[in-house]
Amino acid sequence: MGRAETFDHTADLGLRIKGDDLADLFQTAAAALFDVIVANREAVQVAETEPVSLVAESTEDLLVLWLNELIFRSETRHRLYGRFDLQIDDAGRRLEATIGGEPIDRARHLLDHEVKAATRHGLSLRPENGGWTAEVILDI
Numbered sequence: 708m709g710r711a712e713t714f715d716h717t718a719d720l721g722l723r724i725k726g727d728d729l730a731d732l733f734q735t736a737a738a739a740l741f742d743v744i745v746a747n748r749e750a751v752q753v754a755e756t757e758p759v760s761l762v763a764e765s766t767e768d769l770l771v772l773w774l775n776e777l778i779f780r781s782e783t784r785h786r787l788y789g790r791f792d793l794q795i796d797d798a799g800r801r802l803e804a805t806i807g808g809e810p811i812d813r814a815r816h817l818l819d820h821e822v823k824a825a826t827r828h829g830l831s832l833r834p835e836n837g838g839w840t841a842e843v844i845l846d847i
Contacts (some may be wrong), residue, residue, distance in 0.1 A: 709838070711739035720820070721829070724841045729766065729795045732832075732839040733773055733802065737791040740774055740825075743845060744781065746817040751789035753807030759793075766799030767832045770841060773802055774825035785811050820847045 709726030726732025741748050763769035788808035823846040832841040
């Protein structure tokens, strides 16, 4: 799996993500998002899975759409996710995924930040050193 780190950005929080390929980058971005939302993501169990199917105009748009879909599902379904199995088409515009998680359990899950959205501000996605690197700003 790829690597992710956070960086400060005014009142928001940035994610710098690296992956071996686009699928790895998107999986790593999802994991990093939930590392921001819940301080102990390793406690999130895969009790149920859900399909996700997304289409966007560009790979950058697909990344933002993916993260915002995860935020929306987490907020509206009161769930946390810890598994992200996905495929991205060769054009980088279609994503098919199965995500796994469970309802939020405040006795086990240490909620950290409320993430409102992934933004297009400062968004970058580029091939680098045989893999991919992205920077995404989260509105918290």
